[in-house]
Amino acid sequence: MDLEDLRSFAMVVRHGGFSAAERVTGDARGKLSKRVAKLERDLGARLLERSTRSVRVTDVGLEVYRQCEIIEEGLAATRAVAQRSREDVSGLLRIACPPGLSRFLGAEGLASFLTRYPQVRVDMHLTSRRVDIIGEGYDIALRVELEKETDLSLTMRQLGRGQRILVAAPRFLADLAAPVAIDMLAQMPTLSVGEHAEQHRWELVDDEGAQRRILHHPRLCSNDSSIVRDAALEGLGVALLHERACRQDIAAGRLERVLPQWHTTAAVLHMVFATRLGMSAALRAFIDHYADQPFFTLEAPPLATR
CATH class of the missing domain: 3.40.190.10 (Periplasmic binding protein-like II)
Incomplete structure (x- = not known):
C-alpha cells in the first residue's frame, strides 16, 4: 500500500467527500478518486459507496479509516522524534x-x-x-x-590545508660533521610516522617544484606522530612532521627546520x-x-x- 493513497482516502472520509477534500488538500478531485480506487484494488475491498450526490463509507472503509488515524498518529510521533533529534544537542x-x-x-x-x-x-x-x-x-x-x-x-x-616538514633537535644537528644535504637523508637516523618500519618512503618537493623520493630505514616508526615528535625533541634523528605539530617547538628553539626548502605536497x-x-x-x-x-x-x- 501507498501511504499517499491512505492519506487521500482518510481526507475524503474526514471531510465528507471528494469535493471537500479537494478544497482542503488542494489535490484535484480526479486525483483523489484515482488514489482511493487504487487503495481499494490493493486491499481487495470496497471502501466507499459513491453516487452522483454523496459518498458513503462502508463498514470495511470505516475500519480502514480508523487504522489510517493510527498510522497518522504514528507518523506524527515519528516526525516529532526526528525533530527533537535535530534540535536537541545531546547523545553519543x-x-x-x-x-x-x-x-x-x-x-x-x-x-x-x-x-x-x-x-x-x-x-x-x-x-x-x-x-x-x-x-x-x-x-x-x-x-x-x-x-x-x-x-x-x-x-x-x-x-584546512598543511604540509609536513623536516625537523630535528638543535643538539642533534650540532653533532653532525657537515650541514645536512638532501642526498644525506637516506643514510641519517630518521624518525617516521606510519607503520612497517623496515623501509619508509618520503615524497618531498622543493619550493621550485622539484621532487625527490627518500627511501630510508627509520630508527623509530610509529603511527602516533606525538611519539615521533617526542623522539625528535630527544635528539634521536630527523623527523618528517606536520608543520602545526611542531610549530611551537620550533618557535621555542626546541626543534629546528632541516632543509626548509623541502617539504611534502600540501594535504587536506x-x-x-x-x-x-x-x-x-x-x-x-x-x-x-x-x-x-x-x-x-x-x-x-x-x-x-x-
Whole structure:
C-alpha cells in the first residue's frame, strides 16, 4: 500500500467527500478518486459507496479509516522524534581520528566543544586505518589526505590545508660533521610516522617544484606522530612532521627546520560523514564547531634552519 493513497482516502472520509477534500488538500478531485480506487484494488475491498450526490463509507472503509488515524498518529510521533533529534544537542558521537591529530582536537577544540554542549558524549577511536564510516557505525572521521574523498555516499567538510616538514633537535644537528644535504637523508637516523618500519618512503618537493623520493630505514616508526615528535625533541634523528605539530617547538628553539626548502605536497584536513540529510543536532554542532577552529596552514613563522 501507498501511504499517499491512505492519506487521500482518510481526507475524503474526514471531510465528507471528494469535493471537500479537494478544497482542503488542494489535490484535484480526479486525483483523489484515482488514489482511493487504487487503495481499494490493493486491499481487495470496497471502501466507499459513491453516487452522483454523496459518498458513503462502508463498514470495511470505516475500519480502514480508523487504522489510517493510527498510522497518522504514528507518523506524527515519528516526525516529532526526528525533530527533537535535530534540535536537541545531546547523545553519543563516535569519531575516528588519526592518533597524531588527536592532541590538537583535544587541546584546541574538543574540550571547548564538550564544555559548550554538556549533554554530548564523545567516543573517539584513534586509528591510522581508513575506517568504513557507515559499515563500522561511526558518525564522523577526520582525515589528512592529499586527495578529496571519492566515495559518493559520503560528504566532506574541509578544515584546512598543511604540509609536513623536516625537523630535528638543535643538539642533534650540532653533532653532525657537515650541514645536512638532501642526498644525506637516506643514510641519517630518521624518525617516521606510519607503520612497517623496515623501509619508509618520503615524497618531498622543493619550493621550485622539484621532487625527490627518500627511501630510508627509520630508527623509530610509529603511527602516533606525538611519539615521533617526542623522539625528535630527544635528539634521536630527523623527523618528517606536520608543520602545526611542531610549530611551537620550533618557535621555542626546541626543534629546528632541516632543509626548509623541502617539504611534502600540501594535504587536506577534512571531516567525512555519511550525509547531511537527517543529521543529528550533536553531529551538526560538532562539524560547525570545528569549522570555526584554526587548523593547518601553509604559512610558517621565520625559523632557524640548517
